[in-house]
Amino acid sequence: MKALTYSTYGSADVLELTDLPTPHPGSDSVLVKVKAASINPVDYKAREGYLRRVLDTVFPAVPGWDVAGVVVRPGLDTPEFAAGDEVLAYARKDVISGGTLAEYVEVPVRTAARKPEGLSFEAAAALPLTGLTALQTVRRAGVSAGQTVLIHAAAGGVGSFAVQLAVLAGARVIGTASEPNHGYLRSLGAEPVAYGDGLVDAARALAPEGFDVILDFVGGDAMDMVPQLLREGGMVASITDPRARDTYGGQYVWVRPHSEQLAELAQLAAEGTLKVEIADVFELDHAAEAYRRLETGHVRGKLVVRV
Known part of the structure; x- marks a missing residue:
């Protein structure tokens, strides 16, 4: 699969689009075909090494914790979801490695919620972490x-x-x-x-x-x-x-994944009660440029990467 990766700590210049093996879902995870992912300041802080005392990094690392997509393969014990379900997730794991800026991502079910009808994949991806x-x-x-x-x-x-x-x-x-x-x-x-x-x-x-x-x-x-x-x-x-x-x-407050709260937010957004501000949308092969723009500190709303 195509994925944005980095193999050493550093600036956005260390990011590159590479080929990686498609991940397998764990017993309590689902494999999601990524439709959209969004980026956050914590991504580049992790890439620059500032989270080394909090989370280990396994190189080559794929950045990103926000995702919206479609379940293509459930894990062995994931009754919450089936193949074809549209989901969104704050897919943070215990290490920085298999992130969401890729064609596929393994998503723990504890981090995921169903995407309501009427909520675009781009808006859904912009919602989880923030x-x-x-x-x-x-x-x-x-x-x-x-x-x-x-x-x-x-x-x-x-x-x-x-x-x-x-x-x-x-x-x-x-x-x-x-x-x-x-x-x-x-x-x-x-x-x-x-x-x-x-x-x-x-x-x-x-x-x-x-x-x-x-x-x-x-x-x-x-x-x-x-x-x-x-x-x-x-x-x-x-x-x-x-x-x-x-x-x-x-x-x-250090935010935690929470599937029920995420479902609540997604429903509010689908109803139009909660406004999701999207500043711009990039394709995966321009994701490094999205990070450079985010790092200027002058972006109102979320930057989304369409996969």
């Missing part, structure tokens, strides 16, 4: 109706889903973003605040008594601002900075 990260952060922070929630990096891949999920929960949402993304945040139901000097004052002007919940999807200065913005008894959650847990008694 959608699950947003959902699990929103729920672990206890976001509920009537709360005032501040979301940092609200126009990003995770943040835009978190805005929508918090609004669906009945919260009032204020989101930080650059000026060009303020209209986009309003379309999702959030009140925008610009990054940079004056952010604390601008946010407190909108929420003078402080925020019930702060969700951090950017790190850096966001945690430094918590004492000035979080009301007494409030909750902070972060996917980037363990100070949310260790200093402020909140939540530090």
